Amino acid sequence: MNAKQALIDSGLLAKDFSSAAEILERRKALLKCTTGSSNLDSFLKGGIETQAMTEIAGEFGSGKSQLCYSLCVTANMPIDKEGLGGNVIFIDTENTFGPERINQIAENRGINQPEDILKKI
Template identity: 50%
Template sequence: MEDLRLDSLPGVGPVTTKKLSDAGIHNIMDLIVRGPVELAEITGMDKDTAANIVEKARQCLVEGGMISKDFVSATEVYKRRQEIGKITTGTECLDLLLDGGLETQGLTEVYGEFGSGKTQFCHTMCVTVQKPKEEGGLDGTVLYIDTENTFRPERIVSIAKAYGMDPEKALDRIIVARAYNSAHQTLILEEASQMIRENNIKLLIVDSAVGLFRAEYLGRGTLSVRQQRLNKFVHLL
């Protein structure tokens, strides 16, 4: 998108743009999710310069209506809430509890004991989000980050058939990324922003978001580091 180019920010020239791109920041939206401290760390900029660039990015997105102003009326908040879509879960009772389904523009955590159906639920959502809007979907594509090697395309085929959808088309609209460790998981998410915009992705699934972090950071001595890195991942989401 032209209006999200890094060089469209005042004072950000070719040298700074290259430095940001080399650090995995390719547009203003990538930039805004990182704070000045992290930006300084990954680019080698001093903190004042990083803070200035982040603030310019924030102002640009506010002016473009992509993020909210610091202070807004409740009426504006209400209007924005009306723009939030709902994705059917495929289960009438659950949709009723959720007032129509899963909300867009937000995070939904699914938790439960082993074997309680969390991954099955994720597979179902991969299909229902592809439905047309009049049937409770968003007619969109899915990005599925698989951290536990539990994605099963044959389940997608079964679910699609159950909903009277073309299984091959359903599979074609699901992009799967296999993450092998927590750092790789975070890297996939950092690189996903452009793919999300280019592929009409309406649903991002991470199954599981915390599994690799728990496996790699064992014991109380690593709890602080684990939480910091997990918080960074959630912030990127």
């Protein structure tokens, strides 16, 4: 039995414990979702990381929702169109999610069937 398993079995280590080597391997699969702003992407070292929860905070009217809607569209776009080809979990704490705005952003990016984007959010 290896040391990690012995510690888990004894209750001294949580079952979801990961070694630094395991974390490094998982991080190799991370992608970055562009924000649409080269300055913000540069500040974020390439964009918003996948496989993580990201909180967007700021003053009323500062563009938080618009950034999130844009990220939703980008994350769903095909990889060959600078997207991630994935799905999105959107946590709306104020019940103000705007699917119409998602459609507008998708249409502006040349997506012919924006409702397909909504199905993946």
